[in-house]
Structure formats: structure tokens, C-alpha cells
Amino acid sequence: MLAIGLTVLVAQLVAIVAIVVNGVTGLVTSLFQAALLVTPAIVMSMAQGILFISIVLLGDLWFGLAGIIWALTRTEVLVVLAGVGMWLASRGRIDRGPAAGSDERAEAALEQATVRRGARPGGAGAAGGASAPQGRVPLRATPLRSRASSA
Structure with a gap:
């Protein structure tokens, strides 16, 4: 029982990092929306939900309660990595801005x-x-x- 409590406590402390990462994820998603890059914005929004559900189910299957406890942190890290990757690939289009304006x-x-x-x-x-x-x-x-x- 003490081990579960320790796992939850550590996960809560690490969740502070997940909150910051979630903020970066929201920022990157907003950047894609503002730059009219629809596909990366949709991918970012859907990835959070799809990955979280998948990681919770697989985490429970493979690691039990610890897998569920760490699911949010893992999800946020994976989504921000995907977002940063898409941002790096889209920098040129973001810098040019919406081309359809006149x-x-x-x-x-x-x-x-x-x-x-x-x-x-x-x-x-x-x-x-x-x-x-x-x-x-x-x-x-x-x-x-x-x-x-x-x-």
C-alpha cells in the first residue's frame, strides 16, 4: 500500500511538468490555428484524446495501476514531441503567413x-x-x- 502511495506522490510531482508541457501543447495548437494550418491543428487536438485513451488502456494492461497513474504524463510528452516536430516542419509556412490574403x-x-x-x-x-x-x-x-x- 505504501508503494502505491509513493507512486501516486511521485506522479503528482511529475504532473507539474505535465502541466507545463500541456501549456506548450496548447500554444503549439493555437499557433497552427492562427497560421491557418488546419491539419497539424487537428492532429494536435485529436492526438491528446486518442493517445490518452490508448495509453490508459495499455498502461493498465501492461503495468496495472502504475500504468494508469503515469498515462497523462506520458501522453502529454508524446503530444508535445509530435507538436514540436510538426512545428519544425511547418516553420516556413508559418513565417510566410496566410498566402490567400489581399x-x-x-x-x-x-x-x-x-x-x-x-x-x-x-x-x-x-x-x-x-x-x-x-x-x-x-x-x-x-x-x-x-x-x-x-x-
């Missing part, structure tokens, strides 16, 4: 958002002069360059 595409998206919010494109609602539907604030139809330079 001023024209941004203006079209702004115009489309204005139409969805109830204002008419090119009309008074798009310029922010007339009233918008009650409870809604009209979008400003200023070019992106002027917004960036004023910020």
Missing part, C-alpha cells in the same frame, strides 16, 4: 459582412450615415490601409 479580398469580405448585418452596399448603411437595424452598429466602410495607418 486588399481586394479583404474589401470584398468587409462588404459582404456589411450586407449580412442589414446595411445596403453602397447605400447609406454601408457608409455608416443612416441608422442600422435596432441593436446593431453599422460597420465602417473605410479601406483597410487607412485603418492600419490610423492605428
Whole structure:
């Protein structure tokens, strides 16, 4: 009984490392999402769940209670290693950023958002002069360059 208690105590102390590793995993997943790298973000998110369940089941089968106790720590280390590997492989694409962006595409998206919010494109609602539907604030139809330079 003392051995189980000692194993749990050591696992809890090592769990502090697992918490830090989990934070790095979340950071890497967020980086992939922000860089519009869908596949690595999905792999990171799914790997945590799939690996954890697998490691818990196999850990119980092979090592008993100790395998279950150490499952979270093992899972987090494996997922962060996979994430760092994918990050290293994707650094070039992350540095380039989303390639599909352009001023024209941004203006079209702004115009489309204005139409969805109830204002008419090119009309008074798009310029922010007339009233918008009650409870809604009209979008400003200023070019992106002027917004960036004023910020």
C-alpha cells in the first residue's frame, strides 16, 4: 500500500511538468490555428484524446495501476514531441503567413459582412450615415490601409 502511495506522490510531482508541457501543447495548437494550418491543428487536438485513451488502456494492461497513474504524463510528452516536430516542419509556412490574403479580398469580405448585418452596399448603411437595424452598429466602410495607418 505504501508503494502505491509513493507512486501516486511521485506522479503528482511529475504532473507539474505535465502541466507545463500541456501549456506548450496548447500554444503549439493555437499557433497552427492562427497560421491557418488546419491539419497539424487537428492532429494536435485529436492526438491528446486518442493517445490518452490508448495509453490508459495499455498502461493498465501492461503495468496495472502504475500504468494508469503515469498515462497523462506520458501522453502529454508524446503530444508535445509530435507538436514540436510538426512545428519544425511547418516553420516556413508559418513565417510566410496566410498566402490567400489581399486588399481586394479583404474589401470584398468587409462588404459582404456589411450586407449580412442589414446595411445596403453602397447605400447609406454601408457608409455608416443612416441608422442600422435596432441593436446593431453599422460597420465602417473605410479601406483597410487607412485603418492600419490610423492605428
